[in-house]
Amino acid sequence: MSEESTTADLVLTGGRVHTVDAHDRVAEAVAVRDGRIARVGTASEVAPLVGKGTRLIPLKGRTVLPGINDSHLHGVWLGLMWPGLLMDQLAGTGGHTHDAPTRLEGAEQRRRAILRTADLLASFGVTSYTEPGLGPGEDEGPSGCFGSAALRDYADLAAEGLLKARVTALMLFGELDGRSSAAEFEEGLRDFKPPAEVPGRFRVAGVKIFADGIPPMRTAWTDRPYTDGSHGSLLIDGESDGEREAALRAMIDAAHDAGHQIGVHATGDRATRVVADAFAAALARDGRDARHYVIHGDLLAPATLTVLASSGIGVNTQAGIPVATEPMLVGALGEAALRDAWPTRDALDAGVRLCLSSDAPVLTPDWRAGLAAAVTRRGLDGAVRGQAQRLAVAEALRAYTITPAWQDGAEDWKGSIEAGKVADLCVLDGDLLAVEPQALPSLPVAMTVLDGRVVHEV
Structure with a gap:
């Protein structure tokens, strides 16, 4: 199997990834390949999917949410x-x-x-x-x-x-x-x-x-x-x-x-x-x-x-x-x-x-x-x-x-950050849980990803 078929297109690592799965698990990193979530886990678990063609985004403590x-x-x-x-x-x-x-x-x-x-x-x-x-x-x-x-x-x-x-x-x-x-x-x-x-x-x-x-x-x-x-x-x-x-x-x-x-x-x-x-x-x-x-x-x-x-x-x-x-x-x-x-x-x-x-x-x-x-x-x-x-x-x-x-009748393929689901993501420029809820609107949206494609970035 070639490196291109196993590496990710996009990796976000070093932050707080709120998966919104059945257990509300919070991970460190997420990898995206072919418009889908390829892996979610610790930074070390996701690191093997980084290759020459991967866009690597260090989160530096920022928050990743499902779209x-x-x-x-x-x-x-x-x-x-x-x-x-x-x-x-x-x-x-x-x-x-x-x-x-x-x-x-x-x-x-x-x-x-x-x-x-x-x-x-x-x-x-x-x-x-x-x-x-x-x-x-x-x-x-x-x-x-x-x-x-x-x-x-x-x-x-x-x-x-x-x-x-x-x-x-x-x-x-x-x-x-x-x-x-x-x-x-x-x-x-x-x-x-x-x-x-x-x-x-x-x-x-x-x-x-x-x-x-x-x-x-x-x-x-x-x-x-x-x-x-x-x-x-x-x-x-x-x-x-x-x-x-x-x-x-x-x-x-x-x-x-x-x-x-x-x-x-x-x-x-x-x-x-x-x-x-x-x-x-x-x-x-x-x-x-x-x-x-x-x-x-x-x-x-x-x-x-x-x-x-x-x-x-x-x-x-x-x-x-x-x-x-x-x-x-x-x-x-x-x-x-x-x-x-x-x-x-x-x-x-x-x-x-x-x-x-x-x-x-x-x-x-x-x-x-x-x-x-x-x-x-x-x-x-x-x-x-x-x-x-x-x-x-x-x-x-x-x-x-x-x-x-x-x-939407679509919870099996969107709505949470889990392997196999579509890569729809929202990246906040800060820690969601470290901000007073009333101040949340001041927490910038740094990136929006739809089907693994960046559609908004600041």
Whole structure:
């Protein structure tokens, strides 16, 4: 066997390699060959793979992580808005600060937005993300960011080798944050043909459904009343709560029976309970490992967490939301609502698969800020909100890496640094565990590696 066939293309050594494997093992070095992890271990164990053609990177104590997977991020919209963020606009602290259109027109502008996001995410160490909702329900949408044409743009860019991250997409057959109907949804399932998978780069995994709105706007569907006596409602067409619930359950059943993964935007405690029950019932019929999940899950009662855990249903939430909006939740629903609000700690303890994500451009796509919020529950104003729901650094890191890989149905080949998996890596210029979590966003991303290829380096 020649030296070329046994040596590595890339070796990073002399640092802290957080493998995020089943035991959260920390190694010293990692070797990459042909786009895959060839070996992980001590510096001496990896050293034999260094040859004449190997690029050797002395880490000098720096940190290597699996590539970050932002499992709920609107890539086209982010490319239009950045550096503006929706949360900043709502707070009156920011907006569009670059010369960009307010609506994307045509493939050229959409492609430019996607590629702008690709460069941005690579600079943050993100190597995978989920586009949660593109499809015919938004073909006439006001921003031009969420229509079905964007799915084709993604597929084309992936086939051309221009994406700097692996992208999973969900189809959308209703309006973004708005109405849908069971009839239109089932028509979409039947008639819409998404673009074919580009292996390892782009895949349409399933569908997204908007169940309700959000608690601060009193549009989430809740068991407890808002301070004005209302309960919100589902966004799905129907003359009564009962009709709307039946339509939601029918939509979930139809998508499940068609073989799709389903992500449902559900925030109110009544909405999350009904979605969890509908998922559990669908899964019980055939036992399929569908990887369905609740998106956001602002209010999750303990009984709902039990259903989610027992049925293998995930939760995808954003740690920055509670630290920014808790006072608004209290204003809408009262202090008692905080018992079930954004229960990240309770979800993990119950055995729920928990993903953390940005929902960018609602929040920043910088996962370091999200991890800091999950660990400290400290907002920009310095106030700590929901202290009992704090996560450990290792737990939050898993929620940005291996658990999103599970959501993608890809945990056997990405999401951790283990021999045989793809070489998707994020290198931080410092020791992750030596930095106060609140200061993590100041720890620079020194390098991003996708499939063994460096796509960002400073």
